[in-house]
Amino acid sequence: MWRRVASLSSSISSSFLAQTASRLNTWESLTTGIAQQAKGVIAPKEKTPFITFVLGGPGSGKGTQCIKIVETFGFAHLSAGDLLRREIASKSADGAMILNTIKEGKIVPSQVTVKLIQKEMELSDNHKFLIDGFPRTEENRVSFEQIIGVEPNVVLFFDCPEEEMVKRVLNRNEGRVDDNLETIKKRLTVFQALSLPVINYYSEKGKLYTIKAIGTEDEIFEQVRPIFAAFEQTVG
Numbered sequence: 063m064w065r066r067v068a069s070l071s072s073s074i075s076s077s078f079l080a081q082t083a084s085r086l087n088t089w090e091s092l093t094t095g096i097a098q099q100a101k102g103v104i105a106p107k108e109k110t111p112f113i114t115f116v117l118g119g120p121g122s123g124k125g126t127q128c129i130k131i132v133e134t135f136g137f138a139h140l141s142a143g144d145l146l147r148r149e150i151a152s153k154s155a156d157g158a159m160i161l162n163t164i165k166e167g168k169i170v171p172s173q174v175t176v177k178l179i180q181k182e183m184e185l186s187d188n189h190k191f192l193i194d195g196f197p198r199t200e201e202n203r204v205s206f207e208q209i210i211g212v213e214p215n216v217v218l219f220f221d222c223p224e225e226e227m228v229k230r231v232l233n234r235n236e237g238r239v240d241d242n243l244e245t246i247k248k249r250l251t252v253f254q255a256l257s258l259p260v261i262n263y264y265s266e267k268g269k270l271y272t273i274k275a276i277g278t279e280d281e282i283f284e285q286v287r288p289i290f291a292a293f294e295q296t297v298g
């Protein structure tokens with residue numbers, strides 16, 4: 063749905079989209095409303111978006127569980143880290159800056175990450191999104207709300223002991239520049255200082271679902287499954 067609108071609205075700036083969306087605060091404002099303006103026709107009613115943020119420390123199992131959620135509940139999986147690594151691989155203008163930031167275990171400027179997420183959402187035909195590994199800071203969170211103009215419906219937090227996260231990352235074997243002891247130590251510090259406040263924010267808003275992220279992948283998924291099963295009727 064976003065793809066069609068994105069192609070129709072190339073002359074309509076994304077800030078206009080964001081302003082319209084945040085004013086009306088509905089997904090339909092981003093889709094049918096703009097489509098009507100662009101084409102002068104009544105567009106079919108679109109589905110309301112369902113956004114899940116998937117949070118947790120490095121190696122807590124976010125990506126692994128996202129694959130299972132996609133298989134079982136048909137979400138689109140947007141990994142912020144994968145989108146950033148794709149920018150590095152494509153040698154885009156921001157590639158070198160992103161690579162250095164990831165090597166240092168720091169956080170890429172919000173504007174860059176949110177634009178990449180926005181593009182993927184626009185290209186997707188799905189209305190159910192798993193946004194994996196984002197937002198990692200309060201600034202990330204605010205930036206998403208301002209640019210995209212919607213809030214998450216559900217926030218998952220994979221709560222895993224540091225010792226286990228370190229062990230998993232060092233065994234990950236995906237050739238990542240940040241899967242080494244020096245970077246992981248920095249990432250754990252960043253997680254405690256910058257990401258935990260985001261998790262606390264959503265806890266206070268009543269949107270947080272905490273998963274005990276130890277045990278087998280299947281055992282952990284049995285904690286995840288009922289969360290999405292409960293929403294299935296309403297989400298579609």
Ligand SMILES: Nc1ncnc2c1ncn2[C@@H]1O[C@H](COP(=O)(O)OP(=O)(O)O)[C@@H](O)[C@H]1O
Nearest residue numbers: 120121122123124125126230233234277278279
């Ligand atoms: N429950 C689990 N038990 C043991 N290893 C796991 C478990 N879940 C994931 N892993 C492994 O740990 C590593 C990190 O998992 P990943 O899903 O990439 O975490 P994250 O995206 O949170 O960094 C991967 O090599 C993955 O195969």
Ligand SMILES: O=c1ccn([C@@H]2O[C@H](COP(=O)(O)OP(=O)(O)O)[C@@H](O)[C@H]2O)c(=O)[nH]1
Nearest residue numbers: 120121142143163164167168169170195196
């Ligand atoms: O919103 C994001 C997501 C990721 N990153 C960077 O990308 C790295 C890897 O993120 P990813 O989610 O892939 O790591 P994981 O938690 O899965 O190990 C992070 O340490 C950050 O440097 C970032 O800056 N902003």
Ligand SMILES: [Mg+2]
Nearest residue numbers: 124125143195
């Ligand atoms: Mg991951």
